[in-house]
Amino acid sequence: HPDVSAGSDPQALHILQTVFGYPSFRGQQAEIVSHVANGGDALVLMPTGGGKSLCYQIPALLRDGVGVVVSPLIALMQDQVDALAEVGVRAAFLNSTQTYEEASQIERRVRSGDLDLVYVAPERLLTPRCLDLLESSKIALFAIDEAHCVSQWGHDFRPEYIKLSILHERFPQVPRIALTATADQQTREEIALRLQLEQGARFVSSFDRPNIRYQIVEKANGRKQLLDFIQSEHAGDAGIVYCLSRKKVEETAEFLEQQGIQALPYHAGMDYAQRTRNQGRFLREDGIVMVATIAFGMGIDKPDVRFVAHLDLPKSIEGYYQETGRAGRDGGPANAWMAYGLQDVVQQRRMIDESEAGEVFKRVLGVKLDAMLGLCETLHCRRVRLLDYFGQGSERCGNCDTCMSPPVSFDATVVVQKLLSTIYRVDQRFGAMHVMDVLRGIDSDKIKQWRHDQLSTFGIGSDRSEAEWRAILRQSIALGLITVDHEAYSALKLTDAARPVLRGEQPVQLRQYQKPVKQKRSGSKP
Ligand code: ADP
Numbered sequence: 001h002p003d004v005s006a007g008s009d010p011q012a013l014h015i016l017q018t019v020f021g022y023p024s025f026r027g028q029q030a031e032i033v034s035h036v037a038n039g040g041d042a043l044v045l046m047p048t049g050g051g052k053s054l055c056y057q058i059p060a061l062l063r064d065g066v067g068v069v070v071s072p073l074i075a076l077m078q079d080q081v082d083a084l085a086e087v088g089v090r091a092a093f094l095n096s097t098q099t100y101e102e103a104s105q106i107e108r109r110v111r112s113g114d115l116d117l118v119y120v121a122p123e124r125l126l127t128p129r130c131l132d133l134l135e136s137s138k139i140a141l142f143a144i145d146e147a148h149c150v151s152q153w154g155h156d157f158r159p160e161y162i163k164l165s166i167l168h169e170r171f172p173q174v175p176r177i178a179l180t181a182t183a184d185q186q187t188r189e190e191i192a193l194r195l196q197l198e199q200g201a202r203f204v205s206s207f208d209r210p211n212i213r214y215q216i217v218e219k220a221n222g223r224k225q226l227l228d229f230i231q232s233e234h235a236g237d238a239g240i241v242y243c244l245s246r247k248k249v250e251e252t253a254e255f256l257e258q259q260g261i262q263a264l265p266y267h268a269g270m271d272y273a274q275r276t277r278n279q280g281r282f283l284r285e286d287g288i289v290m291v292a293t294i295a296f297g298m299g300i301d302k303p304d305v306r307f308v309a310h311l312d313l314p315k316s317i318e319g320y321y322q323e324t325g326r327a328g329r330d331g332g333p334a335n336a337w338m339a340y341g342l343q344d345v346v347q348q349r350r351m352i353d354e355s356e357a358g359e360v361f362k363r364v365l366g367v368k369l370d371a372m373l374g375l376c377e378t379l380h381c382r383r384v385r386l387l388d389y390f391g392q393g394s395e396r397c398g399n400c401d402t403c404m405s406p407p408v409s410f411d412a413t414v415v416v417q418k419l420l421s422t423i424y425r426v427d428q429r430f431g432a433m434h435v436m437d438v439l440r441g442i443d444s445d446k447i448k449q450w451r452h453d454q455l456s457t458f459g460i461g462s463d464r465s466e467a468e469w470r471a472i473l474r475q476s477i478a479l480g481l482i483t484v485d486h487e488a489y490s491a492l493k494l495t496d497a498a499r500p501v502l503r504g505e506q507p508v509q510l511r512q513y514q515k516p517v518k519q520k521r522s523g524s525k526p
């Protein structure tokens with residue numbers, strides 16, 4: 001990285017120090033500020049906690065007129081405005097929580113040039129009334145926060161964001177800066193395209209969060225493992241636990257409460273007041289564990305979140321990175337922990353298969369899920385894998401589970417052949433449980449009924465436990481050798497990629513199964 005404050009213009013530095021009270025710019029802030037202050041467009045990719053806000057706040061103060069900040073985070077606007085007021089910046093917001101009178105008053109201030117910054121929800125911005133207001137006012141810049149909301153592939157997609165291209169059409173001379181903490185190559189291109197920022201400068205910061213330790217464990221009893229993890233490494237710490245369903249959120253929060261851990265639920269199905277109350281407590285009080293769906297977290301600025309745990313597999317590395325990124329914003333050590341198992345793979349694949357999406361869309365979701373599975377199953381450094389996904393090369397980190405206790409791999413060709421041929425011999429019409437029972441030589445009624453005890457593969461895998469077979473099956477699915485047919489009672493089917501393995505032309509390397517063990521304490525090297 002270049003010397004951070006060397007190139008910064010003196011006026012910008014002066015504002016940074018006198019208004020915001022910071023001695024120097026961080027990372028690429030100085031460059032971004034000067035680029036935008038001079039009227040340039042920009043797309044800024046910076047991890048959570050990197051300091052994106054100053055990248056548009058300072059240019060807004062340096063330029064004539066009001067800086068218009070488009071943000072989907074209505075619930076946080078009041079806090080943002082209050083924080084700015086505290087340092088003497090004239091800021092306000094326009095959103096649906098205001099009365100007509102309140103809004104009119106803010107509009108008057110925008111028009112008369114009495115504001116430095118105004119935060120606007122995208123749906124509000126797009127109204128003719130608001131666009132007229134902006135046309136009759138002096139605008140310093142447009143900042144489009146959480147710009148990944150424009151991406152249809154992401155889980156934060158907001159249709160109004162697509163219409164923000166109108167800003168470029170109606171206000172061609174006003175500089176625009178789009179910011180996000182999460183965007184793989186595809187999302188970056190999508191943001192640039194949809195917001196017409198192809199000509200703008202791109203500022204991509206390092207996505208590494210060296211203080212976050214990544215751990216992904218085999219799921220046996222997820223809830224119990226989570227409890228062990230919290231008790232052994234994070235007693236009394238604030239953290240976030242992500243679950244896929246609302247029901248699981250509630251059950252998990254209740255379970256943790258019963259175990260003496262202060263936990264609160266959060267999901268979009270709860271009533272608004274309760275949700276807001278829980279969020280407020282999480283932000284203000286110490287040591288609360290928020291159990292939530294992915295509806296929770298965007299824009300949440302709590303510096304001392306010590307861990308983020310996933311009890312279910314995220315859909316993509318972007319989602320995983322974004323969610324885990326909420327840990328350790330203060331730079332102190334933090335853990336990103338996940339329990340992951342066969343069921344996760346099956347469930348996520350099913351959600352894609354069963355979604356209403358078109359074929360192209362499903363394919364994109366499938367590719368994103370595959371990358372996520374690759375991260376879970378990797379035998380190498382998780383961070384290297386993660387950063388590689390964002391197009392950044394890096395060295396083995398020494399601060400992830402695979403670096404700290406490298407997984408042992410083994411030549412699993414024969415074992416996987418046993419699995420594949422069993423699936424083949426039951427005509428690819430049975431699910432995971434039954435296939436594993438055949439392999440292990442279990443005398444179930446179903447096996448007798450179908451005479452599967454007569455198969456040549458019956459019992460050829462009796463030397464391995466069910467948990468071991470699960471791990472082998474999971475990895476084989478992740479490797480794309482087997483698919484789960486959700487239209488046929490979750491029957492396991494062989495893919496084209498299975499053929500060379502069955503024929504012995506393609507060796508398979510898998511992770512050695514390790515019984516789940518109690519968590520080791522943070523910091524204690526194995
Ligand atoms: P982001 O939006 O990228 O997640 P923020 O803009 O909220 O990050 O900044 C994260 C934290 O870092 C805030 O507390 C902010 O005040 C602080 N910060 C930002 N820039 C600097 C800087 N140059 N020096 C010191 N602290 C900074």
Ligand code: ZN
Nearest residue numbers: 381397400403
């Ligand atoms: Zn590592």
